[in-house]
Amino acid sequence: MSAESSPKIVIVDESPIRAAILEEGLREAGFTGVVHISEMQSLLSRIYAVDPDIIVIDLENPSRDVLEQMFQVSRAVRRPVAMFVDQSDAASIQASVEAGVSAYIVDGLKKERIKPILDLCVSRFNAFAKLQDELDRTKHALEERKVIDRAKGILMKMKGLTEEEAYVLMRSTAMREKKKIGEIAQSILTASELLK
Amino acid sequence: MTTPLRIGFIPLVDAAALIVAVDKGFAAAEGLDVTLVREVSWSNVRDKLNIGLFDAAHLLAPVAIASSLGLGHVKVPIAAPFNLGINGNAFTVSPALHAALMEEIDGDRFDPMATARALARVVAKRKRSRAEPLTFGMTFPFSTHNYQLRFWMAAGGVDPDEDVQLVVLPPPYMVDSLANGHIDAFCVGAPWNSIAVDLGIGHILHFTADILLSAVEKVLAVRQDWSEKHPDVVAALVRTHLRAAEFIEEPGNRPAVASMLAQPERIGVDASVIQRTLDGRLKISPDGAIRESSRYLLVGREGAARPDPVQAAWLYAQMVRWGQTPFRPEALKSAMAVFRPDLYDAAVGHSAAAPSAVGAFAGPPFDPNDVLGHLAAFRIGRWKS
Numbered sequence: 417m418s419a420e421s422s423p424k425i426v427i428v429d430e431s432p433i434r435a436a437i438l439e440e441g442l443r444e445a446g447f448t449g450v451v452h453i454s455e456m457q458s459l460l461s462r463i464y465a466v467d468p469d470i471i472v473i474d475l476e477n478p479s480r481d482v483l484e485q486m487f488q489v490s491r492a493v494r495r496p497v498a499m500f501v502d503q504s505d506a507a508s509i510q511a512s513v514e515a516g517v518s519a520y521i522v523d524g525l526k527k528e529r530i531k532p533i534l535d536l537c538v539s540r541f542n543a544f545a546k547l548q549d550e551l552d553r554t555k556h557a558l559e560e561r562k563v564i565d566r567a568k569g570i571l572m573k574m575k576g577l578t579e580e581e582a583y584v585l586m587r588s589t590a591m592r593e594k595k596k597i598g599e600i601a602q603s604i605l606t607a608s609e610l611l612k
Numbered sequence: 613m614t615t616p617l618r619i620g621f622i623p624l625v626d627a628a629a630l631i632v633a634v635d636k637g638f639a640a641a642e643g644l645d646v647t648l649v650r651e652v653s654w655s656n657v658r659d660k661l662n663i664g665l666f667d668a669a670h671l672l673a674p675v676a677i678a679s680s681l682g683l684g685h686v687k688v689p690i691a692a693p694f695n696l697g698i699n700g701n702a703f704t705v706s707p708a709l710h711a712a713l714m715e716e717i718d719g720d721r722f723d724p725m726a727t728a729r730a731l732a733r734v735v736a737k738r739k740r741s742r743a744e745p746l747t748f749g750m751t752f753p754f755s756t757h758n759y760q761l762r763f764w765m766a767a768g769g770v771d772p773d774e775d776v777q778l779v780v781l782p783p784p785y786m787v788d789s790l791a792n793g794h795i796d797a798f799c800v801g802a803p804w805n806s807i808a809v810d811l812g813i814g815h816i817l818h819f820t821a822d823i824l825l826s827a828v829e830k831v832l833a834v835r836q837d838w839s840e841k842h843p844d845v846v847a848a849l850v851r852t853h854l855r856a857a858e859f860i861e862e863p864g865n866r867p868a869v870a871s872m873l874a875q876p877e878r879i880g881v882d883a884s885v886i887q888r889t890l891d892g893r894l895k896i897s898p899d900g901a902i903r904e905s906s907r908y909l910l911v912g913r914e915g916a917a918r919p920d921p922v923q924a925a926w927l928y929a930q931m932v933r934w935g936q937t938p939f940r941p942e943a944l945k946s947a948m949a950v951f952r953p954d955l956y957d958a959a960v961g962h963s964a965a966a967p968s969a970v971g972a973f974a975g976p977p978f979d980p981n982d983v984l985g986h987l988a989a990f991r992i993g994r995w996k997s
Contacts (some may be wrong), residue, residue: 478784482779
């Protein structure tokens with residue numbers, strides 16, 4: 417396989433969603449030879465079977481240390497592999513580590529061919545982190561909504577209020593005490609637990 | 613005036629001084645505002661230290677040397693002013709391999725020469741019956757675990773590159789890999805050996821103190837240029853961690869230390885397992901047999917915290933022996949210069965050089981002035997002079 421055609425890229429990532437996002441991005445950019453490995457058992461033999469030009473791995477993956485073995489002289493390695501951390505390009509190393517991704521390349525692959533791939537990985541990793549963050553916030557909002565609903569139910573029952581009145585009471589209390597309505601709802605739940 | 617510092621660590625018992633320094637407030641007392649960052653791989657710790665995301669790190673001693681020499685990775689000179697631990701690893705083998713070794717053993721089962729020779733006979737038998745070669749797990753190419761396993765088996769006549777397979781596995785995966793037969797044995801630090809024994813899937817064959825009397829395991833590593841720019845912070849780090857190490861070594865403090873280390877955001881395993889390690893009193897087989905050693909893990913006692921360049925030379929010699937680098941006198945010098953007793957002494961005003969001996973169970977005493985002559989005494993190796 418000539419490195420001049422589309423390089424073969426292996427993505428080592430236990431997160432299927434992030435790997436899919438990365439794979440899609442790479443394909444859109446014209447890199448068609450992408451293989452995702454999510455199973456960490458026998459990682460090296462899987463990698464050797466694919467024989468990639470570039471390996472991308474997330475930094476949260478403990479199997480990163482396994483890859484370091486590839487740099488050792490070993491009969492199992494068919495060709496030398498080096499890590500893409502060239503001290504001349506400190507900014508891109510920093511960006512990739514901060515994004516949580518690391519890349520390994522086969523020796524001899526030209527740097528200008530790797531840079532766009534790494535940049536793409538970094539931006540997709542950052543996009544995933546943002547997505548994750550939004551997801552967390554949505555989850556949190558949903559949970560807060562559940563708490564508010566339960567607190568409303570308690571107020572309705574204990575004070576004989578309508579749903580609307582119960583909500584208005586919580587909202588005005590929140591405003592008066594400079595708190596979030598979710599916090600007020602939570603204290604209602606806690607109090608009712610204690611008073612049971 | 614406090615100095616904010618980010619220190620990376622791997623959740624292992626020999627990160628004890630780092631954790632106690634922060635959680636007991638010793639770091640704060642020295643004006644250090646330390647944030648400990650738990651990491652999942654040595655590659656991450658090394659890279660984040662190298663590019664400055666960490667100011668200091670819990671690092672495998674051989675990685676500090678490899679990084680300084682540019683072996684296997686980019687060259688970033690490291691200074692190690694403090695040893696976080698001496699010894700502390702163990703070899704754990706599957707029940708099947710344990711039984712095979714005990715069947716072949718001729719001599720005391722705690723004598724590493726006897727077990728290494730037994731291993732050679734097991735390996736020869738497997739070759740004759742065309743069984744798959746035995747596979748040993750270790751933590752990193754540049755690790756004490758790798759060198760300790762190799763040193764031991766080679767002494768018995770087993771060539772670690774020809775007769776068996778050595779594979780890198782992240783410590784948290786060791787136990788599962790042993791349970792599912794992916795590997796036959798491993799060398800790793802605490803708590804993983806004890807966890808395998810508790811699960812009934814492994815026997816601790818050796819404490820690595822059986823192999824080498826004194827082997828530096830993890831160091832507190834900083835970038836050399838950073839250490840030059842921040843000598844006061846380096847001195848404060850040394851004092852802080854020596855104080856933590858002394859606290860850890862006081863037997864009365866052990867329960868408190870163990871529960872501190874057991875916290876989920878620190879090491880996150882059962883406090884009793886951690887205490888066994890600190891006490892050097894380990895259950896070594898699923899039937900409950902206990903073995904005690906005063907040299908299982910040393911955190912600061914007997915001058916353990918003071919860096920010893922002879923230890924660095926021994927580690928460099930192993931890199932040469934196993935073909936990770938050709939021997940170069942100037943590289944030996946650079947390797948020895950990674951270990952900084954001068955920075956340690958400057959910080960704590962103590963300069964009585966601890967008696968230095970690696971104390972290997974086989975081969976002649978180590979002489980840092982004649983590394984090649986020393987290596988020539990060993991039959992198995994891949995060095996080229």
